[in-house]
Amino acid sequence: MSAKDIDTCDLQCIHEETVNKVRKALLSEETIEDLQNLYKVLGDATRLSIMNALSIAEMCVCDVAAALGMSQSAVSHQLRVLKSARLVKYRREGKQVYYSLDDDHISKLFAVGLEHVRHR
């Protein structure tokens, strides 16, 4: 039974004070979920490559596909995901739609990750 496990654990191993302190200070489930969604979007090589490209220049969908050697469809699908996570923005000009990183804040997200990865 899980009740038994928890009890056993409560009695034998847990630092109750720490656990209570931590419990009170935890972020809300909603915030954690938002963070999860953000990082999940960033956790894909295709999307990171797209963001990498857009951090260099504003580009239309076709440009991105050509630069990365991907299909138009795949790029479009992923741009949609990036857009709904507010990581990229777009502007329409005639038939083309030009995408770019949403703001400088996004580059920072990218940069902090890079720092970690390169730090050994």
Next chain:
Amino acid sequence: MSAKDIDTCDLQCIHEETVNKVRKALLSEETIEDLQNLYKVLGDATRLSIMNALSIAEMCVCDVAAALGMSQSAVSHQLRVLKSARLVKYRREGKQVYYSLDDDHISKLFAVGLEHVRHR
């Protein structure tokens, strides 16, 4: 045929200069893959919750399980993932193993994400 598509695209829509410029400036595939792995690890509510908890206090596996209402097994599995991404470190003390965030740099990763999520 994909060759036809690419040609059509090349002739009709691509800004060749931009594409070439971007191609040259792209991060290496290896770097992108490292970034992907990092963010993928962060892109899970359980692991974020664990990191959230550890950012408040160093804790043993049992404490974490109790604080988050999770099974010991699930916590252990995820701590392993966090460990291999160098996001947490541990020290053994008797039967218990105490985990904490690997360094202050990790809190920054967390914080930058939070900023984005909270910014509207």
Next chain:
DNA sequence: TATACATATGAACGATTGTTCATATGTTCA
């Protein structure tokens, strides 16, 4: 308005991932 083209979207398939359950490892203390 009809055609061409850039982009978006829906369905479906294969691959990846997180949990659970069962059990193994490793440490302490009698």
Next chain:
DNA sequence: TGAACATATGAACAATCGTTCATATGTATA
């Protein structure tokens, strides 16, 4: 050394995700 306990790990199943293929939408131009 043997029992108790904290932690780790392996296998397997369900759920989630990214791609492809086919097609729809929307814009410009003849």
